[in-house]
Amino acid sequence: MRQKLTVRLQERSYDIHIGTDLLDQAELLLAHVPRKRVAIVTNTTVAPLYLERLVNTLRSVGISSHEVVLPDGERYKTSKTLDLIYDALLQSRCERSTPLIALGGGVVGDMTGFAAATYLRGVPFIQIPTTLLSQVDSSVGGKTGINHPLGKNMIGAFYQPQLVMADISTLSTLPDKELSAGLAEVIKYGLIRDLQFLEWLEKNMQALLARDSAALQYAIARSCSNKAEIVGIDERESGERALLNLGHTFGHAIESGMGYGVWLHGEAVAAGTLMAADLSCRLGWISSPDVARVRELFKRARLPVVAPDLGSEKYLELMGMDKKVEGGKLRFVLLKQLGHAVVTVDVPLPLLHETLETCVHG
């Protein structure tokens, strides 16, 4: 079974294919590789699992491939690793028409996308996400980039792929911890704009954790559908798209404060979303039972619901450097109700302090 969604962005529109064993289906890729040559970027974890399979599929239709295997991990999402991609592309003389394929999770996708955006001022880009997190979030929407010692994703570009292929079969090798991390972003879609989906998740969390194919495919397709709608309305995050950052202002502070890679992104987003829910409750927008319901769902997804105790001042400092700051004011994505998020700059500092002090205790 294979589903297709479209991200509608005029001349930058593209399809997302979701299904099982897509890695074996050459016809999806063929149309995007007119010159029968690609460069595949992956990492040391994914390469032994899926690289040969992809290369063979490509070869079966006469497409040759150059391969770039990066070290695995968020801590390698740096300009130094990016240079490894550039060097390989230049050494193998990849041209403006040579597509870059990202085979891996969010880090591989973000870096490969940024390399595609900037190599020879832009080459075609194809996403083959192999983690739940990247299948439901980072592979769709065109955000690409690398980290900087002073902040996460500070350097990057909006650059849309030509094709996204989410192969559910690749999730069979995903560690449990990373499956859960991906579920944090899945739950996010329910919280910000899709109450019905949130209810579906509450009913089907067990099936998702058991990696039931049908449940996963439904959750991925519904997540991508939500994301595609938002990105279609607001490609460059001038409005609506900011809602996707629910939990991310706190989450980035957690990731950065703990050192990149210590907490998985999805784990930080889960704890951060609980903080956002707590703050929304303090503003009188959602109820305590609502917060408890969110906490329960994250817990069932085996995600952390207590933030690390960095100290309030450290949190504020880390959030002050966050790139979602405009005009000196901190912007928060909070919940008006479950299934309805809003962006606000009007958060009284005392309430923020209460949240920062409360949410670090279980």
Next chain:
Amino acid sequence: MRQKLTVRLQERSYDIHIGTDLLDQAELLLAHVPRKRVAIVTNTTVAPLYLERLVNTLRSVGISSHEVVLPDGERYKTSKTLDLIYDALLQSRCERSTPLIALGGGVVGDMTGFAAATYLRGVPFIQIPTTLLSQVDSSVGGKTGINHPLGKNMIGAFYQPQLVMADISTLSTLPDKELSAGLAEVIKYGLIRDLQFLEWLEKNMQALLARDSAALQYAIARSCSNKAEIVGIDERESGERALLNLGHTFGHAIESGMGYGVWLHGEAVAAGTLMAADLSCRLGWISSPDVARVRELFKRARLPVVAPDLGSEKYLELMGMDKKVEGGKLRFVLLKQLGHAVVTVDVPLPLLHETLETCVHG
């Protein structure tokens, strides 16, 4: 006297202002700095000449500025220098709404533009070119980027400025050698698509070298007008825009073969254009007197018309790495007649060898 041209690119359209003492005219900038805060990127040569003046103009209308002063020279057009810009922007907490202003020549403009394209995935960008070369060429059209040890401008982005301010007064401090280098690109517009302008240049070369304001303004405006038309038709160099690379395939080989910065870009383009003219003549497209006429005009502009003797093999190797290679074939921009350039991939190798052997001797 001040002129305005528009580069028409739908929602990315922008104005080019050309005139004297624009650095003192705050109203041009004001509309583009709603939050009254900018970052200015310049270099150690331009800063002592014009930075304070620009800062004062901005301050007069309440705009505060952060300043980043880079080392001067093509050899600093690297990822390392780019990092200096990122570091400064992050340390001064520049936001998504903070415009980056490039104050300087092509290197400053290209690097600042690339920083603007990639800092926080894109911030507003303003070009204030202070060399003839950047006023007539690199500040218009949105090509940004840096060099890589394996090739010039290999890493970059298409990213349009919101405003270009070409202040002719700044040319008063430009070294003669750089004025001539700029004239190479001015002559290029005549050669590729504007025979009437070529004839005007033949009549007015003396006035241009004497830095006559009216002559300079006319030449800059007519050059920008040609470039704006081409960029409006073909923003991302899929067709027409490639004509702007007349002399550049050879020219890049010269720059790269001699080591970046040994020859000025415009000097390399002049010698490279003579090679393109020679090759066009060998193909039977233009006549020997035509080639002589082009040589004469470059000579009068005090530009080199003999290429450095790198050896034919070295030239071919250097051109093979050129990013204008598609499908393994070398693409050349050549002259069908004076005032009419075309792109061709059908150059017999023996003719190319003849050009490479002939043009390195005076």
